[in-house]
Amino acid sequence: MNKNDPSSGPADAPGTTHFGFRQVAEDEKAGLVRGVFDSVASRYDLMNDLMSLGVHRLWKSAMMDWLRPRPGMTLLDVGGGTGDIAFRFRARGGGAVTVCDINQEMLRVGQARAVDRGILRDGIDWVTGDAEALPFPDNSFDAYTTAFCIRNVTHPENALAEARRVLKPGGRFLCLEFSRVVLPLLDEMYDRWSFKVLPVLGEKVAGDRASYQYLAESIRRFPPQDEFKAMILAAGLSRAEYRNLSAGIAALHSAWRT
Numbered sequence: 001m002n003k004n005d006p007s008s009g010p011a012d013a014p015g016t017t018h019f020g021f022r023q024v025a026e027d028e029k030a031g032l033v034r035g036v037f038d039s040v041a042s043r044y045d046l047m048n049d050l051m052s053l054g055v056h057r058l059w060k061s062a063m064m065d066w067l068r069p070r071p072g073m074t075l076l077d078v079g080g081g082t083g084d085i086a087f088r089f090r091a092r093g094g095g096a097v098t099v100c101d102i103n104q105e106m107l108r109v110g111q112a113r114a115v116d117r118g119i120l121r122d123g124i125d126w127v128t129g130d131a132e133a134l135p136f137p138d139n140s141f142d143a144y145t146t147a148f149c150i151r152n153v154t155h156p157e158n159a160l161a162e163a164r165r166v167l168k169p170g171g172r173f174l175c176l177e178f179s180r181v182v183l184p185l186l187d188e189m190y191d192r193w194s195f196k197v198l199p200v201l202g203e204k205v206a207g208d209r210a211s212y213q214y215l216a217e218s219i220r221r222f223p224p225q226d227e228f229k230a231m232i233l234a235a236g237l238s239r240a241e242y243r244n245l246s247a248g249i250a251a252l253h254s255a256w257r258t
Helices: 026-054 056-067 084-091 104-119 156-166 184-206 208-222 225-234
Strands: 016-019 023-027 075-078 097-101 125-126 143-146 167-178 237-244 248-257
Touching: 016 208, 023 026, 023 104, 026 056, 026 104, 026 184, 026 208, 056 084, 056 104, 056 143, 056 167, 056 237, 056 248, 075 156, 075 167, 084 104, 084 143, 084 237, 097 104, 104 125, 125 143, 156 167, 156 225, 184 208, 225 237, 225 248
Parallel strands: 075 097, 075 143, 097 125, 143 167
Antiparallel strands: 016 023, 167 248, 237 248
8 A cells, every 4th residue: 555645544533634644623724724825825836847747737728628718708716826727718718707715825926927917907806715615606607617726625525515606507617636646657656756856846946845745745635536526526516527637647627517
């Protein structure tokens, strides 16, 4: 059994949850996660480059390919404070975007990037909000996206229920997240990269070893593809399916609000 496989560790005790491989009180996790992203916000693209070997850009393009943005389609992007998904959606011809992130530092980075691109007022709103209690009415958006966010949420099932609530009937749910590698040899190589190399790079490049250690651990604690698909269906979304990207280093999950 892989020593970094969360299934080999203890289950969460009542009133606790996981923060990477640590057990913490449920009410502590959000603050701990906020601290991680406060630390890495200015280097968020670099973080994704290090964790995906630069391939996250192709994965996000695949997300837009599957979503097929069109004029008038409204999007809620949750946990996307730096604007990466929002900018792609707008560039592909999508309509108004609301970027919602619990981390104000991430939102500040996204707004600064929008200013640099000259698109601050071009159909993108920036809202501070919790994925588990979104500050939007029912049936508000045509599409909901989240990329590399939901594994950091204390109760992912609550975030999924909120996604369904704010989607209009017929609305689309898409989630891009690091997942379980399906090729054994690649699995071992990626495991070594994540736990031996990534924290060292985080320390050398970003001056933050601990945050990168957590991010690697958080991937291993996230449910595998079929288990997460079942969670999506349990939240009331329908027609759930997924596509493995780069042999499962990431997975793109799709579902619909009926």
